[in-house]
Amino acid sequence: MYSMRRNISFTLNGKPTHLVANDEGMLLWVLRYDLGLTGTKYGCGQGLCGACTVVVENEAVRACVTTLGDVAGKSVLTIEGLEQEGKLHPLQQAFVRHSAFQCGYCTPGMILSAYALLRKTPQPTKEQILKHMEDNLCRCGSHTRVVEAIQEAAQERAG
Amino acid sequence: MSVQEKSPNKANATKTDPAQVSRREFLGLTGSGLFVFFWAGPRRFFQETSHPEQRTGYPEDFNAYLRIAPDGRVTCLVGKIEMGEGVMTSLPMMLADELDVALDSVDIVMGDTALCPWDMGTFGSLSTRQFGQILRKAGAEARTVLLQMAAERLNAPVERLNAKDGVVSDPSTGKHASYGELVHGKRIERYLDKDKVVVKSASALKLWGKSPVRRDALDKVTGKGKFAGDFVLPGMLHARMLRPPAHGATLKLVDTSAAEKIEGVRIVRDGELIAMLHAHRDVADRAMALVKAEYDVPAVTVDDRTIFDHLTER
Numbered sequence: 157m158y159s160m161r162r163n164i165s166f167t168l169n170g171k172p173t174h175l176v177a178n179d180e181g182m183l184l185w186v187l188r189y190d191l192g193l194t195g196t197k198y199g200c201g202q203g204l205c206g207a208c209t210v211v212v213e214n215e216a217v218r219a220c221v222t223t224l225g226d227v228a229g230k231s232v233l234t235i236e237g238l239e240q241e242g243k244l245h246p247l248q249q250a251f252v253r254h255s256a257f258q259c260g261y262c263t264p265g266m267i268l269s270a271y272a273l274l275r276k277t278p279q280p281t282k283e284q285i286l287k288h289m290e291d292n293l294c295r296c297g298s299h300t301r302v303v304e305a306i307q308e309a310a311q312e313r314a315g
Numbered sequence: 316m317s318v319q320e321k322s323p324n325k326a327n328a329t330k331t332d333p334a335q336v337s338r339r340e341f342l343g344l345t346g347s348g349l350f351v352f353f354w355a356g357p358r359r360f361f362q363e364t365s366h367p368e369q370r371t372g373y374p375e376d377f378n379a380y381l382r383i384a385p386d387g388r389v390t391c392l393v394g395k396i397e398m399g400e401g402v403m404t405s406l407p408m409m410l411a412d413e414l415d416v417a418l419d420s421v422d423i424v425m426g427d428t429a430l431c432p433w434d435m436g437t438f439g440s441l442s443t444r445q446f447g448q449i450l451r452k453a454g455a456e457a458r459t460v461l462l463q464m465a466a467e468r469l470n471a472p473v474e475r476l477n478a479k480d481g482v483v484s485d486p487s488t489g490k491h492a493s494y495g496e497l498v499h500g501k502r503i504e505r506y507l508d509k510d511k512v513v514v515k516s517a518s519a520l521k522l523w524g525k526s527p528v529r530r531d532a533l534d535k536v537t538g539k540g541k542f543a544g545d546f547v548l549p550g551m552l553h554a555r556m557l558r559p560p561a562h563g564a565t566l567k568l569v570d571t572s573a574a575e576k577i578e579g580v581r582i583v584r585d586g587e588l589i590a591m592l593h594a595h596r597d598v599a600d601r602a603m604a605l606v607k608a609e610y611d612v613p614a615v616t617v618d619d620r621t622i623f624d625h626l627t628e629r
Contacts, residue, residue: 182597189595194545195538198596220597235538248536252528259399260535261542296399 166227169237179225184208186224187234195235195264199293206292209265210234216272235264238271246312247271250305258296266292270306279310348384349460349498351453352377353507355393355434355446377506378432379446381410381453383461387481387495389414389421391450394434395442396426397531402442404530408522409447413454413514415478416494418522452512456505459512464497552581553596555603557589564610573605 165174168191175190187193187210196219199207203221210219211233212226238245244252247267257263266289273280273288280288285306294302354377379393391410397403407421414421424430426437458478465483466473469490476483484491517523534540559566566587574580574591580602581592591602617625 180601181595185595185597188545189547193538194541197542198544201597201600235536239537244536251536252532255401255526255529255532257399257532257535258401260531260540263535264538267536 164224164228166229167231169233175224177224179223179228181224182220183210183222183224183227183232184219187219193234193236197261197264199262199265204291204293205262206265206269207262209268209292211268211272211275214272214275216269233268233271235268238267245271247274247306247309250309250312251302254301254305254308255298256301256305257294257298262292262294262296262298266294266302270302270309273306274310274313279314280306282307346384347498347500347502348382349457349494349501349503349505350380350382351457351460351505351507352380353449353453353509355379355395355449378434379450379453380432381450381457383414383457383494383498385495385499387416387420387493389416389481389494390424391421391453392424392427392431393446393450394426394431395446396437398437400440400442401529401531402447404527405443406447406450407530408525408527409451410454412520412522413451414458414481414494416481418527420481448514449507449509451514452509453507455512455514456507460503460505461494461497465492468492468497552592552594553599554583554590554592555599557591557603557606557608559587559610561610561612561615563613566608567611568607568609570607571605573607574602577602577605 161176161178163174164177164179165172167173173191175186177186177190184196184198187196188198196210197207198220199205201220203218206218208219209216210222211217212222213230238248245267247270251257251263251267256266269289269292270285273285277284277288282303285303289299289302289306292302379391381389381391383389389410391406393406395402395406403423403425407423408418410416410423411418411421426434462473462476462478462483465471465476465478469476469483469485469488469492471485471488471490475487476485478484481494482491483494483497531540557569566589569589571582571589571591575582577593577598579593579595580598583590583592589606589608591599591606593599593602
């Protein structure tokens with residue numbers, strides 16, 4: 157059954173966020189409906205496509221199968237929180253330079269998946285990138301450019 | 316993705332009865348400048364539509380146009396849309412090359428139904444290989460007109476003039492005039508005869524083959540771009556439909572009592588058509604998962620051996 161609403165707090169894009177909500181509510185819809193952050197996309201709703209990827213405590217997770225209860229007390233990063241002081245994150249810049257998208261629907265999830273990878277593995281090999289990005293699907297077929305953009309963003313940080 | 320420009324005439328255009336509106340009003344086609352009207356695509360489809368009344372208010376002699384405004388900005392309006400193929404960037408490149416204007420002085424308004432003429436659709440690479448070629452011709456036509464106007468104003472033969480970054484100049488006298496200056500206070504209309512216009516040779520194109528930053532890049536890497544599913548209207552609910560397990564199945568018994576207990580769920584029932592509605596899509600999903608339904612499923616009479624006979628009998 158559906159549980160009662162309660163106070164739930166977490167950190168969203170660096171800011172303390174408090175909601176009165178159900179634990180079972182999926183983070184994806186809380187972000188999109190309650191908080192108006194539509195950069196996190198609904199793709200399959202079953203954690204299979206990666207369009208809804210957000211970063212929770214430096215881990216890439218699928219917001220469509222992550223409940224609000226799962227993130228209570230934790231730190232959540234969405235695409236809206238990636239810019240710092242009006243400046244695009246190096247990954248965003250690399251995606252722009254490489255036109256690593258077509259329709260752009262999977263792009264926020266792609267970038268946040270890559271962000272989580274680079275947090276843990278700042279200098280990934282191409283194989284590590286491919287393995288990590290395996291479950292972020294792009295129906296347009298921008299994968300090659302996505303991998304190139306991630307490689308370049310990683311090199312920039314090293315340089 | 317949202318279009319780049321909003322028209323001040325938009326409100327007027329939508330609240331007026333289209334049957335009473337001339338095509339200029341319908342498209343907000345007022346003001347001065349140089350206009351080039353053209354057809355991109357088979358006119359036949361438009362003329363043969365089985366519901367001529369649906370065409371009311373649409374122009375029948377063009378379905379795209381460009382305007383060079385007194386401020387020097389170039390705008391193309393067309394019913395094609397950007398859906399990832401990059402045409403909101405590549406079409407302005409094609410136009411800028413033919414017109415000899417800077418790429419950032421070209422705007423394109425795509426698929427805004429209040430502003431853009433009718434278009435057959437965006438598919439089959441037609442935006443680039445069909446519309447793109449005609450757009451280049453429209454740009455070439457505009458450039459020809461502007462050079463003629465400059466020749467008169469600068470009192471020089473056309474052959475002596477150069478056009479660059481939206482400015483026509485006469486190297487022998489040093490005199491020059493911008494496209495904006497040339498069209499200021501005037502209203503010039505041209506209908507493109509695409510068989511009579513010659514576009515530049517590939518070697519004369521400067522932007523062709525280059526990869527400038529896509530115009531949709533920033534919106535897409537920041538998540539700011541709005542897709543259709545990102546729009547939330549006041550009072551909007553998401554619906555989940557109860558689906559029968561097989562073709563021809565009939566609903567025998569349904570129990571929605573558990574779903575009804577979820578806060579905010581609305582149930583719509585019309586015979587066997589049952590839907591769970593909620594402001595949150597995932598709650599509508601959860602409500603539907605709680606619905607208990609029993610169906611009478613008809614015995615399957617067709618299998619992989621009888622399927623072809625079954626189909627031919629029908």
